[in-house]
Amino acid sequence: MNTMIETILNHRSIRKYEDRPLTKEQIEVIVKSAQAAATSSYVQAYTIIGITDQEKKKQLAHLVGNQPYVEKNGHLLVFCADLYRHQVVAEMENVDITDSLERTENFMIAVIDAALAAQNAALAAESMGLGICYIGGLRNQLVEVSKLLNIPKHVIPLFAMTIGYPLHESSKKPRLPFAHVYHENGYQTNKELLKEQLHDYNQTIQQYYKERTNNERQDTWTSQMAVKFTTPTRLYMKEYVQKQGFDKK
Amino acid sequence: MNTMIETILNHRSIRKYEDRPLTKEQIEVIVKSAQAAATSSYVQAYTIIGITDQEKKKQLAHLVGNQPYVEKNGHLLVFCADLYRHQVVAEMENVDITDSLERTENFMIAVIDAALAAQNAALAAESMGLGICYIGGLRNQLVEVSKLLNIPKHVIPLFAMTIGYPLHESSKKPRLPFAHVYHENGYQTNKELLKEQLHDYNQTIQQYYKERTNNERQDTWTSQMAVKFTTPTRLYMKEYVQKQGFDKK
Numbered sequence: 488m489n490t491m492i493e494t495i496l497n498h499r500s501i502r503k504y505e506d507r508p509l510t511k512e513q514i515e516v517i518v519k520s521a522q523a524a525a526t527s528s529y530v531q532a533y534t535i536i537g538i539t540d541q542e543k544k545k546q547l548a549h550l551v552g553n554q555p556y557v558e559k560n561g562h563l564l565v566f567c568a569d570l571y572r573h574q575v576v577a578e579m580e581n582v583d584i585t586d587s588l589e590r591t592e593n594f595m596i597a598v599i600d601a602a603l604a605a606q607n608a609a610l611a612a613e614s615m616g617l618g619i620c621y622i623g624g625l626r627n628q629l630v631e632v633s634k635l636l637n638i639p640k641h642v643i644p645l646f647a648m649t650i651g652y653p654l655h656e657s658s659k660k661p662r663l664p665f666a667h668v669y670h671e672n673g674y675q676t677n678k679e680l681l682k683e684q685l686h687d688y689n690q691t692i693q694q695y696y697k698e699r700t701n702n703e704r705q706d707t708w709t710s711q712m713a714v715k716f717t718t719p720t721r722l723y724m725k726e727y728v729q730k731q732g733f734d735k736k
Numbered sequence: 737m738n739t740m741i742e743t744i745l746n747h748r749s750i751r752k753y754e755d756r757p758l759t760k761e762q763i764e765v766i767v768k769s770a771q772a773a774a775t776s777s778y779v780q781a782y783t784i785i786g787i788t789d790q791e792k793k794k795q796l797a798h799l800v801g802n803q804p805y806v807e808k809n810g811h812l813l814v815f816c817a818d819l820y821r822h823q824v825v826a827e828m829e830n831v832d833i834t835d836s837l838e839r840t841e842n843f844m845i846a847v848i849d850a851a852l853a854a855q856n857a858a859l860a861a862e863s864m865g866l867g868i869c870y871i872g873g874l875r876n877q878l879v880e881v882s883k884l885l886n887i888p889k890h891v892i893p894l895f896a897m898t899i900g901y902p903l904h905e906s907s908k909k910p911r912l913p914f915a916h917v918y919h920e921n922g923y924q925t926n927k928e929l930l931k932e933q934l935h936d937y938n939q940t941i942q943q944y945y946k947e948r949t950n951n952e953r954q955d956t957w958t959s960q961m962a963v964k965f966t967t968p969t970r971l972y973m974k975e976y977v978q979k980q981g982f983d984k985k
Contacts, residue, residue: 488765491740491863495769495856516737518918520744522911524855525870528964529957531912540921567923572916573961575930580962587965591974591983592875595847599894602851606773607744610859614740621774626841637922645848662771663780667821669767672789673886674816681824708778712822713829715777716836725840725985734840734983736974 494614499659501618502556504651508539509562513615517564517650520611521604530573532593533601535608536565536636536644543635547647550631551624561617561651565625565632566605568597568733571641588641594734601645609648618653621646627720629727640732658699661691663708685709743863748908750867751805753900757788758811762864766813766899769860770853779822781842782850784857785814785885785893792884796896799880800873810866810900814874814881815854817846817982820890837890843983850894858897867902870895876969878976889981907948910940912957934958 488496509517518535526532538544539562547565548558557563570588577584587593609619625632625647632644662668667684675681689707696704728734737745758766767784775781787793790807796814797806806812819837826833836842858868874881874896881893911917916933924930938956945953977983 489739489863491743492765492769492860494740495860496772498772498774500774514918515914516741518914519911520741522914522917523745523747523908525747525749525858527870527872529909529960530964531917534917534919534923536919536921536923538921543921571923571925572912572930572934573965575927576934576958576961577965578927579931579934579958582962582966584962584965587968590968590971591977592968592970593965595875595894595973596872598844598847599851602848603855606852606855607859609774610856611741611744614738621776623776623845626844635922637925639923639925642923645844659772660778662768663821665764665767665771668771668780668783669763670783670785672785672787672792673884674783674785674820674888674891676820676886676888678824678827681821682828685821685825685828709825709828711778712825713831713833715779716822716826716833716842717831719836719839719841721841722839724844725983728840734974 494610498613499657500620501653501655501657502620503654504556504560504618504649505654506559507561507652509650514562517608517611521608524603524607526600527596530596530600532569532597533604534567534569534642536567538563538565546635547632550628551622551647552627554622554624556620556649557622557647560649564608564648564650565636565644566601566646566648567638568601568643568645569641570597571639574641588732589735591734591736594728598645605648612650617650620649622649626724643728643731643733661695664688743859746908747862748906749869750902750904750906751869752903753805753809753867753898754903755808756810756901758899763811766857766860770857773852773856775849776845779845779849781818781846782853783816783818783891785816787812787814795884796881799877800871800896801876803871803873805869805898806871806896809898813857813897813899814885814893815850815895815897816887817850817892817894818890819846820888823890837981838984840983840985843977847894854897861899866899869898871898875973892977892980892982910944913937
């Protein structure tokens with residue numbers, strides 16, 4: 488196993504950081520790594536906003552659901568799906584691309600492009616001994632986040648990423664069984680087999696929580712998922728996405 | 737610069753491979769690397785389908801727009817956004833999660849989860865000396881792809897990835913200027929500045945194509961984007977996505 492795969496397999500979320508900002512050089516390496524990711528038809532449909540203003544970090548920490556590590560870290564990045572620059576391109580080239588911009592296909596392209604770039608950024612940071620955490624909570628209040636970050640139409644902030652020097656060790660959460668996630672030559676829809684695999688996985692997860700909490704936490708993956716999905720969240724998302732000019736047709 | 741960042745920055749798409757299949761061990765490392773990526777609230781909302789059946793590869797190569805390297809490679813992966821297993825979870829836990837599954841928020845979660853996993857897979861492969869190419873053309877004909885791969889409701893094939901031993905060197909395509917993609921403390925909406933940056937970038941791109949083609953290809957980034965976005969493609973996408981049970985509200 489090479490060191491790159493070791494770094495990949497060793498990923499865990501870090502939620503407490505030294506009070507030590509990243510250098511400009513580190514940020515540049517991380518962003519350039521993000522940019523090196525594959526991009527659909529060369530569109531590069533994302534923008535990364537780095538937050539250094541301490542007051543904005545504080546407000547973001549509040550907006551994402553009071554997560555102190557969004558305020559206290561080495562650096563904070565916000566990854567946005569972005570077709571605004573393509574609107575600028577349309578002005579330069581004197582063409583009308585409104586129909587294209589509003590298509591679900593291009594919404595998917597921008598989201599995928601941004602995510603591929605983000606994962607490169609995460610791994611570049613981790614390879615430098617830094618820890619990271621994705622902040623999906625950014626989507627809790629995107630209207631307010633958009634105001635705070637001057638987000639124009641045709642841009643959607645998707646998630647944030649905290650980066651910094653780790654102040655704690657965290658444990659690696661076991662993933663779904665290989666055979667459950669990797670199918671051969673077609674999707675394996677047999678529910679009985681899937682349920683068996685999930686029962687096995689639940690036992691792994693139960694053991695994992697027991698060991699971490701001195702037998703106190705009793706939890707399985709399927710029960711966590713049932714709780715999460717029983718109450719839909721971020722109900723405003725479709726309206727917000729369409730107001731931003733995406734995913735309309 | 738460490739070897740991981742070197743590998744990340746060195747990415748380029750490879751479209752011609754030796755006739756030499758990946759070993760089971762290689763595939764396992766690549767898929768486990770994918771699984772190690774961060775996942776929103778632990779949902780792990782993706783499935784990876786590996787295609788070994790040569791006839792299916794041939795059909796897929798045709799469906800994505802006659803790309804021979806989709807047939808001839810070391811391995812072919814199809815990355816799917818997947819909430820089917822969460823439907824299975826709902827049966828196990830006896831809860832109703834239909835409302836949640838249909839939300840735009842969970843569509844975005846599944847797409848992001850799948851993309852983060854895919855980029856880990858790409859880098860794991862590249863770190864082993866293999867080349868990869870993302871195949872967005874998979875979305876050209878998702879209805880037919882879904883039939884071929886037995887895709888159930890609540891699953892969307894997002895893109896494929898060819899992997900294999902490279903049979904050619906390809907060049908690294910220059911990315912947008914750093915300052916164009918990385919903004920500080922808020923989105924930089926000033927169109928005049930963006931246009932200036934794009935003019936500079938166009939010159940870089942022109943030079944890049946000239947050097948590669950003995951001065952034959954005259955092209956800029958903005959002209960490519962204008963062509964791409966002037967004619968919307970994959971017009972059926974919204975209908976398909978919603979038929980699969982995603983992004984409905």
